[in-house]
Amino acid sequence: MAKTTRSRKKWILLLALAAAALVGIGLGVRALFFSQEERVALTETVSFGSLATTVEGTGTSFPGNSSTYTPASTDSKITAVYVSAGDTVAVGDPLYDQDDSAVDDQLDELQSQVDGLYDQIDSYEEQIENAAGQIADYQEQIGDLRETVDSLRITSPLSGRVTQLEVEEEQTVQKGAPLVTVVDDSTMTLTEYFSYASEDQISTGMEAGLSIASLSLNLTGRVTQVEKVERYTDQGVRCFAVTITVDNPGALTQGMAGAGWLLTADGQRLYPIIEGTLEYGQSKTVSAPAGAQVLDLPVQLYQRVRAGEVLMTLDGAEYEDQIQDLERNIRTAQSNMDRAQSNIADAQERIASYQERMAQTEEERANYHVVSDLDGTVIQVNVRAGETPRQGMTAVSVYNQDVMTITANIDEEDIDAIRKGMEVSVTATGRQYTGTVTEISYEATNSNGVAYFPITVEIPSDGQLSAGVNVSWSIALGDAQEGLLVPLAALKTTDQGTCVFLKADARPDNAIDLEDGQVPEGFYAVPVEVETVSSRYARVRSGVAEGDELFTRYENAAPTGGDTTSQSQDEEEIQGMPFPGGGGMPNFGGGFSGGGRPDFGGGMR
Numbered sequence: 001m002a003k004t005t006r007s008r009k010k011w012i013l014l015l016a017l018a019a020a021a022l023v024g025i026g027l028g029v030r031a032l033f034f035s036q037e038e039r040v041a042l043t044e045t046v047s048f049g050s051l052a053t054t055v056e057g058t059g060t061s062f063p064g065n066s067s068t069y070t071p072a073s074t075d076s077k078i079t080a081v082y083v084s085a086g087d088t089v090a091v092g093d094p095l096y097d098q099d100d101s102a103v104d105d106q107l108d109e110l111q112s113q114v115d116g117l118y119d120q121i122d123s124y125e126e127q128i129e130n131a132a133g134q135i136a137d138y139q140e141q142i143g144d145l146r147e148t149v150d151s152l153r154i155t156s157p158l159s160g161r162v163t164q165l166e167v168e169e170e171q172t173v174q175k176g177a178p179l180v181t182v183v184d185d186s187t188m189t190l191t192e193y194f195s196y197a198s199e200d201q202i203s204t205g206m207e208a209g210l211s212i213a214s215l216s217l218n219l220t221g222r223v224t225q226v227e228k229v230e231r232y233t234d235q236g237v238r239c240f241a242v243t244i245t246v247d248n249p250g251a252l253t254q255g256m257a258g259a260g261w262l263l264t265a266d267g268q269r270l271y272p273i274i275e276g277t278l279e280y281g282q283s284k285t286v287s288a289p290a291g292a293q294v295l296d297l298p299v300q301l302y303q304r305v306r307a308g309e310v311l312m313t314l315d316g317a318e319y320e321d322q323i324q325d326l327e328r329n330i331r332t333a334q335s336n337m338d339r340a341q342s343n344i345a346d347a348q349e350r351i352a353s354y355q356e357r358m359a360q361t362e363e364e365r366a367n368y369h370v371v372s373d374l375d376g377t378v379i380q381v382n383v384r385a386g387e388t389p390r391q392g393m394t395a396v397s398v399y400n401q402d403v404m405t406i407t408a409n410i411d412e413e414d415i416d417a418i419r420k421g422m423e424v425s426v427t428a429t430g431r432q433y434t435g436t437v438t439e440i441s442y443e444a445t446n447s448n449g450v451a452y453f454p455i456t457v458e459i460p461s462d463g464q465l466s467a468g469v470n471v472s473w474s475i476a477l478g479d480a481q482e483g484l485l486v487p488l489a490a491l492k493t494t495d496q497g498t499c500v501f502l503k504a505d506a507r508p509d510n511a512i513d514l515e516d517g518q519v520p521e522g523f524y525a526v527p528v529e530v531e532t533v534s535s536r537y538a539r540v541r542s543g544v545a546e547g548d549e550l551f552t553r554y555e556n557a558a559p560t561g562g563d564t565t566s567q568s569q570d571e572e573e574i575q576g577m578p579f580p581g582g583g584g585m586p587n588f589g590g591g592f593s594g595g596g597r598p599d600f601g602g603g604m605r
Contacts, residue, residue, distance in 0.1 A: 040555040041555075042551070042552050042553050044487045044489065044490060046550060048482065048484060049482055050539075051478040053476075054474055055475050056473060057472075057473060058470060058473070060406065060470055061466070061467055062405050063399040063401055064459075065374050066374075066399045067376075069396045070395055072367035073102060073368075074390065074391050076101075077098070077386060077387065078096060080094075080097040081381065081385050082094045084378065084381055087377070088377055089372040089377075089398060092371050093372045094369070094371050095395075096383055096396065103364060107362065113354050114351050114354045118351070121347050124347070125340075127337070127340040131336045131337040138327075138330045138333070141326055142326050145326070149319050149320065152314035153314075154179060154311045156286075156307055156308060157286065159306045160182045160184035160185060160280075160305065162180060162299055162305060163182070164285070166179055167179055167180075168294065168297065169294050172291070173288045173292065173314070175290050177288045178285050178287050179311075180299070180311050180312070181286075182311075184283070185252070185254075186247070188246055188278045188280065188281060189243050190244045190258050190276050191244075192244070192276045194262075195237055195273050196239065196240060201270060205222060205223060206222070206223045207220065207222060208221045208222060208223055208260055209221070209269075210258050211260070212258050215252075215256075217251070219246045221245050222245060224243050225241075225242070225243035233274065242272070244260045254277075254283075257275070257277055258276070258277065260272065260275070290314070292314035298310060374398060375400055377399055377401065378396060379397040380394065381396050382394055383395045383396070401463045401466065402463055404459045404467070405438075407455070407457075408454070409445070410453045411451075412452065414477060418453075419440075420437055420438065421436060421437060423436060423475075424473050426457070428472070433459045433460070435460075436458050438456050438457070438458045440453070479539070483531065484541075486538050486550065487536065487550070488538055490552050491530070495515060499514070499526060500525075500550045500551075501523040501526075501550060502523060502549070502550060503522055503549040503550070503551065504524055510526055512526070520551050520554075523551050528540045528541075528544060
């Protein structure tokens, strides 16, 4: 029995050793094929303070306003000097005088050139006026000739019958000579004279009768015209004219005698005192509009024609030649006019140039009688009365030292925070001054691989600060308001807003569960509200407390015997965390600006 028990224990031990061996082999295989570096969470703590920083440096003072005066000419003597070094001057105070007779000589020469050009312009304008008059005359003649050419196509003035034809083809006619007569014989008129005793009974439109004895023909017509003239018969009867119009049945001709009467409203007939003869309803004789040869004569005597129908055509070649000659004359006159106008423009341009030079020369006179253009102190005087100045020398220098300036070089990381109007603390020769940023250059200057941006600072000094003095300056940047400061590396952008991963033993009350990311073990996602940021920190309103430990990134532990390596949040393992924007770094409205700073909508404040 004892032996059996020992054998059973032996088998159990062997089985345990085998199992352990298998486990060891499995762990070895896993270590060989499935080992993964251990990830170590790095943290930083929440602090309390402000985001304010200070930039500082040194510079050299220069006058904010200064003037250096140089002689106007090295050929003119200095005639008077009114100041000495150290004198105080005001705007308009004389500094020195120089002989300006050369200015008068230049002005006289320029004025002579201008006067000559004005004389030329007068001549050109006269040429233009003459050419314009010629063109107007030529155009008027062309207009008349074109009317003449148009009139050489003779048309009938009315519908009717040709009763007279005075010309033949190829015949040359003179202007005004009668060519053709056309009459409208569809109606005939008879003018008779009635006694004024029947004046009230006669009016236009009333019915009338006409008797042609030679044709034994009676016709009916109408009164078409009543003229209250005064014609007396041999017996002294005063009469007025009445015109009767009747349709021509075809046999009536001009000059036939006719007896007419008027039919009153009560059926009575009124007879004239003086009878008349028949006339055509209309008769027109066309005369030659100009002297020319008859080219075409398509009508014959007694032919019926319509109004507007061509009766004959006269030769207009001579007039067309005259028109072409006049048009050539117009082109010549226009060319002369254009040339004169171009000459005037050139002369006016030269006059303007001379006048500009005269104005400049007159302005240069002020350089011969120099006055101060600012309030200040005379720093140096290098001219003397009676001497001729040297080329390029400075005659007088005046500085206004009430306001001095310095140039401060700002690092590229700080230039975005600099604004015009910022106060600058300045120290020089033991005195404190407060300056103001007045100019900012946004073009970088590089020196020894370092980029900086120059700014100008104005320093009110009431003359206490001299030029060329070394000064120290400093500018306070950022938001001086104090609050909870969170490292930028701890801020994470998620679909649920901006968060930090807070290290805690127990889940905080304000912790949230993320749908889009994995929170490191021992940490909890806590939402925060960002107020403003600096280059490294963000001030938050709530969510964390001073001293809280926050996750920033992972540090990778290398295999045994290896070196420890760190990896930033935008590398592979942090990219594995599902935070929008990549790398776990929050994007607060504008991405990064100024070399990696997050933009929270308003930039650095």
